[in-house]
Amino acid sequence: MVSLDRAALRIESRLLHGPIASRVEGALVLPIFRSTVFESGPPESELRYARRSNLPNQLSVAAQIADLEGAEQGLVAASGMAAVSAVLLALLRSGDHLLVQEGVYGGTRLWLRERAAALGWSVDSFDGTEPDTWAAKRRPNTRVVWVESLTNPLLRVADHEAVVRFARAHGLVSVIDNTFASPINFRPLVLGYDLAVHSATKYLNGHHDVVAGAIAGGAPLLAQIRDVLSQLGGCLDPQACYLLQRGLHTLALRVERQNANALALARALEAHPQVRFVGYPGLASHPEHGRAARLFGGGGGVLVFAPAGGVDAVERLVDRVQLAAEGPSLGGVRTTLARPARTSHAGLSRAELAAAGIPPDLVRIAVGIEAAEDLIADFTRALEPDP
Numbered sequence: 001m002v003s004l005d006r007a008a009l010r011i012e013s014r015l016l017h018g019p020i021a022s023r024v025e026g027a028l029v030l031p032i033f034r035s036t037v038f039e040s041g042p043p044e045s046e047l048r049y050a051r052r053s054n055l056p057n058q059l060s061v062a063a064q065i066a067d068l069e070g071a072e073q074g075l076v077a078a079s080g081m082a083a084v085s086a087v088l089l090a091l092l093r094s095g096d097h098l099l100v101q102e103g104v105y106g107g108t109r110l111w112l113r114e115r116a117a118a119l120g121w122s123v124d125s126f127d128g129t130e131p132d133t134w135a136a137k138r139r140p141n142t143r144v145v146w147v148e149s150l151t152n153p154l155l156r157v158a159d160h161e162a163v164v165r166f167a168r169a170h171g172l173v174s175v176i177d178n179t180f181a182s183p184i185n186f187r188p189l190v191l192g193y194d195l196a197v198h199s200a201t202k203y204l205n206g207h208h209d210v211v212a213g214a215i216a217g218g219a220p221l222l223a224q225i226r227d228v229l230s231q232l233g234g235c236l237d238p239q240a241c242y243l244l245q246r247g248l249h250t251l252a253l254r255v256e257r258q259n260a261n262a263l264a265l266a267r268a269l270e271a272h273p274q275v276r277f278v279g280y281p282g283l284a285s286h287p288e289h290g291r292a293a294r295l296f297g298g299g300g301g302v303l304v305f306a307p308a309g310g311v312d313a314v315e316r317l318v319d320r321v322q323l324a325a326e327g328p329s330l331g332g333v334r335t336t337l338a339r340p341a342r343t344s345h346a347g348l349s350r351a352e353l354a355a356a357g358i359p360p361d362l363v364r365i366a367v368g369i370e371a372a373e374d375l376i377a378d379f380t381r382a383l384e385p386d387p
């Protein structure tokens with residue numbers, strides 16, 4: 001039989017024909033290997049043990065994510081935060097300095113705020129859209145620059161090409177949390193980032209039923225991160241690996257639909273008389289629309305908006321909307337909404353929220369794969385003023 005030339009396939013096909021094919025009894029789907037340990041082979045072969053993340057389901061899904069990101073190697077973790085923790089702990093030593101983009105995920109910010117000092121790390125934040133300000137923030141001990149493909153909740157797009165140039169010029173390890181864009185819309189390692197991190201709980205799995213993380217990058221860095229992840233005990237269970245891999249089969253289809261739905265809903269909201277503000281990288285009104293159009297395959301599945309009637313109008317909207325459950329996650333097949341001032345940014349005072357550009361009446365919508373017409377009708381109805 002002629003073997004499959006995967007390199008010639010597009011991403012949609014590679015998602016179904018993964019780099020590690022199932023060889024078990026001709027099964028098209030890799031079965032779940034529940035065994036936590038495998039019989040040791042010759043002395044030189046590595047011990048196969050679940051916590052070392054080297055069992056069949058772990059290796060297969062990790063290789064698929066590496067392939068998606070165009071990386072040499074991949075690794076899956078027990079959650080997005082397990083992946084974030086393992087990467088930070090593998091890259092930084094006491095005395096090191098880290099540059100973190102403003103507007104990164106609240107859990108990452110909190111982690112650094114509460115743990116960095118005890119580990120001997122210093123942290124500074126920077127505006128990802130203002131490259132001219134970065135040099136002044138760098139110190140001789142800066143080791144890592146950490147950004148996200150799109151910030152939360154305002155969906156700002158850093159000057160990613162400049163981040164890569166800056167990191168290379170100064171010998172920094174560049175890390176990007178690519179959760180919001182997903183590798184369907186953006187492949188940061190191809191652009192030159194060193195490591196991509198994911199909350200695979202979101203788009204990669206996409207069905208609201210798995211908590212997982214993923215990391216993709218070059219082999220030497222991944223070897224260090226794998227050791228730390230093993231020491232933290234942050235491996236992903238084989239059952240979760242199986243579900244994550246099943247979710248990956250439809251990643252391209254889902255993200256394409258979510259891109260289209262989010263754009264259609266953003267346009268409808270922007271045209272709605274009861275709406276004061278809409279933020280979506282696919283809209284011409286977005287400050288980095290041009291960059292997003294150039295770098296990304298789509299604007300993504302998340303948009304933010306603020307109704308004209310302030311927090312009372314948000315309250316009414318949340319009561320009335322039927323297709324969007326209120327919940328702080330994103331990236332699944334069902335539409336969800338969140339109020340950032342109450343969830344990801346709940347710890348900030350009114351003044352801090354204002355400084356971060358996050359109004360108290362901001363609503364974040366993470367669109368699912370429902371019909372765009374139904375989502376538009378639902379939100380339009382929910383925004384109508386009381387008769």
Ligand SMILES: Cc1ncc(COP(=O)(O)O)c(C=O)c1O
Nearest residue numbers: 079080081105177179199201212
């Ligand atoms: C951008 C981003 N990174 C990391 C995480 C953490 O992922 P998890 O909840 O899977 O630990 C999240 C979760 O919302 C996220 O949005």
